[in-house]
Amino acid sequence: MSTRGAPIDFAGVERTFTLGAHRVRALERFDLHIPAGGFSALVGPSGCGKSTVLRLAAALDQPTAGSIDMGGQPPDALRRNQRIGVAFQDPSLLPWRSVSANIRLALQLVGRGKDHDAVADLVRLVGLEGFEKARPAQLSGGMRQRVAIARALVTEPDLLLLDEPFGALDALTRQQLNDELQQIWTARGTTTLLVTHSIPEAVYLADEVVVMSPRPGTVVSRHHISFERPRTEALLLTEPFHRAVDEVSSSLHRAEGQVVRQAAPSHR
Numbered sequence: 001m002s003t004r005g006a007p008i009d010f011a012g013v014e015r016t017f018t019l020g021a022h023r024v025r026a027l028e029r030f031d032l033h034i035p036a037g038g039f040s041a042l043v044g045p046s047g048c049g050k051s052t053v054l055r056l057a058a059a060l061d062q063p064t065a066g067s068i069d070m071g072g073q074p075p076d077a078l079r080r081n082q083r084i085g086v087a088f089q090d091p092s093l094l095p096w097r098s099v100s101a102n103i104r105l106a107l108q109l110v111g112r113g114k115d116h117d118a119v120a121d122l123v124r125l126v127g128l129e130g131f132e133k134a135r136p137a138q139l140s141g142g143m144r145q146r147v148a149i150a151r152a153l154v155t156e157p158d159l160l161l162l163d164e165p166f167g168a169l170d171a172l173t174r175q176q177l178n179d180e181l182q183q184i185w186t187a188r189g190t191t192t193l194l195v196t197h198s199i200p201e202a203v204y205l206a207d208e209v210v211v212m213s214p215r216p217g218t219v220v221s222r223h224h225i226s227f228e229r230p231r232t233e234a235l236l237l238t239e240p241f242h243r244a245v246d247e248v249s250s251s252l253h254r255a256e257g258q259v260v261r262q263a264a265p266s267h268r
Contacts, residue, residue: 005191006071006078006158008034008057013066014216015052026052027063028216034193034208036071039185041194041202041209043248045256049217050195054161057193058086070159078158082110085152085190089164091144093136099123100132103151110155122150125184142173149181153188160185162194166201175233178204182231199252203244204231211248213255221251 013030016023026049034040042050055061056068059075068075078084085106093102103119123132126146136144145165152160162181166174178201185192185205196202202209209223225244227235235241 005037005189007036008191009069011067013056013063013068015056016064025216028218030218032210032219034191037189037191039192039205039207041196041206042212043196043199043202043209043252044212044217045214048212048214050212051163054163054193054195058084058161082155083158084161085155085157086161087148087152087165089167091148093144093147095136098133098135099128099147102147103154106151106154118154122154125187126150127180141169142177145177157190160190160192162192164195167197181205186229199248200245203241203248209248211251211255220255223248
C-alpha cells in the first residue's frame, strides 16, 4: 500500500459551546494520534463529541483549548489547500449534475476542473463505470454514497474524514461499501478517520478503534486491530473478530456505566 497522508495529533483538545445561558463541554482533554496513512475509527454514545472531533479536524470549527497538528500544519492550512476530504451520512449531491460532474465539482473549486483523468480514475475505483452521466435521482443510496466518497478523494487529500457515511444504508449495501472503502483506502493510503455507531464496522475497517466517553467526550480506551488485509466477509464469522468486537463493546459499556453511576441520586 502506498501512503498518502499526514499524521494527526490532537493534544489536550477541549471544545465548549455556549447555548443561551448554558455552557456545554463537548470535549475534554481529548488526545489522539493517527500515523500518516493510518485508519482510525471513533465509537461512543450519541452526543459524546465524535462529530465535533471531525469538525475540528476539518477546520470547520476551532478548539476552545489544546492543539491539533497535521504533519506540522494546523487543520485550516490543509483545508485552504484542499488537502482534506469529507464525506457525511448525507451525500449532499447536486441533483442537476451527473455522477462525473458531482465528482468534478471538488476539482473545479481548486481550479482543476479539466482534470478528466482524475474523475475517471475515481469513477472506476468506486465501481460506478457506466453511470458517469446518471443524475443522483437515478442512483441507489449506496451509489450516491460512492459518489460522495469519490468527490472527497478526487483532490488527493492528505486526510479523509468520514462521519457515519453508511449509517442510512441497509446491512447488505453497508457491508459491500465497507469492502469497497477498504479497497479504496488500500489503493490510496490516505490517512482516514471514521466516525461510526457500528462497532463491527469499526473493527472491520480500522487499524485502531478509539472509544470515547459520554459528554464531555474524552478517550477512554484504544484498541489495536491487527487482522491482516485485505479483510473479507469471512472474517466476520471468526472467533477472533467477535472477541475484538466484544472487547470494544465492553469498554464502551463500562464508560457509559461509570457516568450513570456518578449521576445516580443518593438514597441515604
